[in-house]
Amino acid sequence: MAATRTAAPGDLLTQVTGERQTGALVVSGQPGGAVYVFEGRIIYAESPAAPGVGELLTSSGRLAGRTWQSALDLGTSTARVGRILVEQGHLTQGELELCVLGATYDAAYFVLSQPAATVDFLPGATHWLGAVVHIDAAAVGREVRRRVALLDDIFPNPRIDTAPVIPVTRAPRERISLTARQWELLVHADGQRTPGDLALLLGRAGYATIQELRRLAALGMIELPVVRATEAPEFVRLPQPRGAAVPVTRPPGNPPGAPVSPAPPVPAGRNPDPAPDRRRTAPPEPAHDRGRPAQPEPAQSRGPTAQPEPTQSRGPTGQPDPMPPPSPPPPGDHNTGLNRPRLARRKPGAKLPKEIAAAESPPVHQGTDEVLLKRIRTALRALR
Numbered sequence: 460m461a462a463t464r465t466a467a468p469g470d471l472l473t474q475v476t477g478e479r480q481t482g483a484l485v486v487s488g489q490p491g492g493a494v495y496v497f498e499g500r501i502i503y504a505e506s507p508a509a510p511g512v513g514e515l516l517t518s519s520g521r522l523a524g525r526t527w528q529s530a531l532d533l534g535t536s537t538a539r540v541g542r543i544l545v546e547q548g549h550l551t552q553g554e555l556e557l558c559v560l561g562a563t564y565d566a567a568y569f570v571l572s573q574p575a576a577t578v579d580f581l582p583g584a585t586h587w588l589g590a591v592v593h594i595d596a597a598a599v600g601r602e603v604r605r606r607v608a609l610l611d612d613i614f615p616n617p618r619i620d621t622a623p624v625i626p627v628t629r630a631p632r633e634r635i636s637l638t639a640r641q642w643e644l645l646v647h648a649d650g651q652r653t654p655g656d657l658a659l660l661l662g663r664a665g666y667a668t669i670q671e672l673r674r675l676a677a678l679g680m681i682e683l684p685v686v687r688a689t690e691a692p693e694f695v696r697l698p699q700p701r702g703a704a705v706p707v708t709r710p711p712g713n714p715p716g717a718p719v720s721p722a723p724p725v726p727a728g729r730n731p732d733p734a735p736d737r738r739r740t741a742p743p744e745p746a747h748d749r750g751r752p753a754q755p756e757p758a759q760s761r762g763p764t765a766q767p768e769p770t771q772s773r774g775p776t777g778q779p780d781p782m783p784p785p786s787p788p789p790p791g792d793h794n795t796g797l798n799r800p801r802l803a804r805r806k807p808g809a810k811l812p813k814e815i816a817a818a819e820s821p822p823v824h825q826g827t828d829e830v831l832l833k834r835i836r837t838a839l840r841a842l843r
Contacts, residue, residue, distance in 0.1 A: 464577075464578060465575060465576070465577050465578070466575060466576075466578060467573075467574060467575055467576075468484065468486045468494075468570060468571050468573055468576055468578055469571045469600055469603070471484060471578050471580070472484055472494060472496075472571065472596055472599075472600070473596060473597075473600070475496055475499075475580060476496055476499045476500065476501070476596035477499070478499070479498050479499035480496065480498075480499065480580075480582060481496060481497050481498055481582070481583060481585070482495075482496060482580055482581050482582040482583055482584050483495050483496075483580070483581045483584035483585075483586075484496065484578060484579075484580055485578070485579045485580070485581060486570050486571075486573065486576050486577070486578050487576060487577040487578075487579070488573060488576045488577065489621060490506055490507050490508035490569050490621055490655070491506065491507065491569075491570070491576070492504065492505055492506030492507065492508075492509075492566050492569055492570035493505055493506075493570070494566075494567065494570055494571070495584070495585065495586045496596075497585070497590050497593070499596075500593040500594060500595065500596070501563065501567075501593070501594040501595075501596055501599055502586065502589075502590045502591070502592060502593060502594070503559065503562075503563055503586045503588055503591075504562075504563045504564075504566035504567045504570060504599075505562070505566045505586075506565075506566040506569040506570055506665075507655060508566075508569045508620065508621055508653070508654065508655040508665060509562065509565035509566040509568075509569055509655060509658070509664075509665030509666075510562070510565075510655070510658050510659045510662075510663075510664075510665060511562055511566075512541075512558050512559055512562050512588060513527050513531075514659050514662075515558055515561070515562060515662065515664070516550075516558060518659060518660070518661070518662030519662040520662070521550075521554075522544075522549060522550070526549055530543045530544050530547075530549075531587075534587070534589070535587040538585050538586065538587050538588070538589045539589050540587055540588050540589060541555055541559070541588045541589045541591045542589055555591055556591060556592050559588070559591045559592050560592060560594070561664055563592070563594065563599075564599070564602055564606075564666070565664055565665035565666045566665070567599050567602070567603055568603050568606050568607075568665075568666055569620070569621075569665070571599070571600065571603045572603055572606075572607055572617075606666060609670075610669065610670065610673055613670065613673040613674055613677060614673040614674070614676045614677040616673075616676060616683060616684075618683075618684040619654070619669070619672055619673060619676055619681075619683070619684065620654055620669050620672075621653060621654065621655075622653065622684035623650060623651050623652060623653055623684075624644070624648040624650075624652060624653070624654065624657065624672060624681055625648065625650045625681060625682040626645050626648050626650075626680060626681055626682075627679065627680055627681060627682055630679075630680065631678075631679035631680075632679075635678055635680065637678075637680075638671070640663070640667075640671050641671050641674065641675055641680075643661060644657055644661075644668070644671055644672065644675065645675070645680065645681075647660060647661065648681070654668050654669050654672055810843060
């Protein structure tokens with residue numbers, strides 16, 4: 460057969476076992492996995508979605524972690540890990556075979572239930588656990604189809620088998636009956652752990668965990684995984700601009716907000732404009748027109764609302780004269796502002812000094828009431 464092809468993993472496994480080959484059938488994709496065959500018979504299967512033999516034995520507490528690691532160190536290179544565990548008395552042959560059968564059928568469900576995937580066959584490859592059991596490929600195929608039908612009868616949604624488990628925030632009914640395993644799964648589901656992670660954490664078989672999750676989905680206790688289109692790129696909608704648009708290109712010069720540098724001083728006796736001033740230089744008059752009076756230039760037609768342009772006086776250098784400084788504000792109340800006079804402290808009821816009392820009253824602003832001011836002055840004099 461070809462080294463790599465895209466087809467149904469179950470059909471290729473039947474072909475490999477029919478030819479009595481030895482090697483590993485590696486299936487890519489999600490979740491993927493591998494099936495190991497020895498002379499046409501299945502000896503082991505593994506998948507990232509199902510816990511292996513080591514995870515089942517250590518998570519359940521049947522073996523200590525250091526015992527399993529010691530067996531791996533001694534028998535991985537020679538594919539004798541299972542035999543070492545039996546020879547050292549940590550497991551019986553029956554316990555080891557039951558554990559290998561459960562792990563193999565769990566992983567075979569995830570590997571062989573895919574309708575089509577990229578499959579690669581590695582001839583001569585063996586598993587480090589060794590040939591503990593020999594399973595007929597036809598029996599494994601029948602068991603995989605039976606498990607698929609059983610899960611579809613519970614709740615037909617295969618995406619639950621690999622998606623993260625997310626419990627619902629509110630129960631759909633007032634009263635719901637849960638088993639101990641279902642409650643255990645809901646307690647440990649944090650929205651990020653997949654069914655394989657939960658099976659590994661709790662030391663449960665992968666297929667048994669999926670069965671309980673399908674039942675929880677039928678009860679409405681977990682959220683269904685959402686199908687996301689990975690092919691279509693996600694576009695980000697930018698906010699629409701508001702207000703007046705600003706031109707992208709700006710004329711050369713100082714940027715907006717930058718201080719304007721003052722012009723350099725012009726030496727005396729030089730014209731700052733290197734180009735001749737055409738407005739002041741007039742062409743010579745013809746000889747026969749010198750005796751005639753000057754004719755006024757025809758005024759250009761302006762619109763009905765056109766106003767005459769103001770003229771600005773120019774200095775001796777041809778530059779326009781600077782604008783005169785603004786006139787100071789009219790004198791107001793002398794007792795306000797920074798320049799108000801400072802009076803010496805006097806006793807209550809004392810009269811004002813003669814120079815201040817004889818001073819003329821400030822000019823009255825336009826729009827003030829003369830009669831009201833006279834009444835105020837009379838009242839102030841009476842208070843003295």
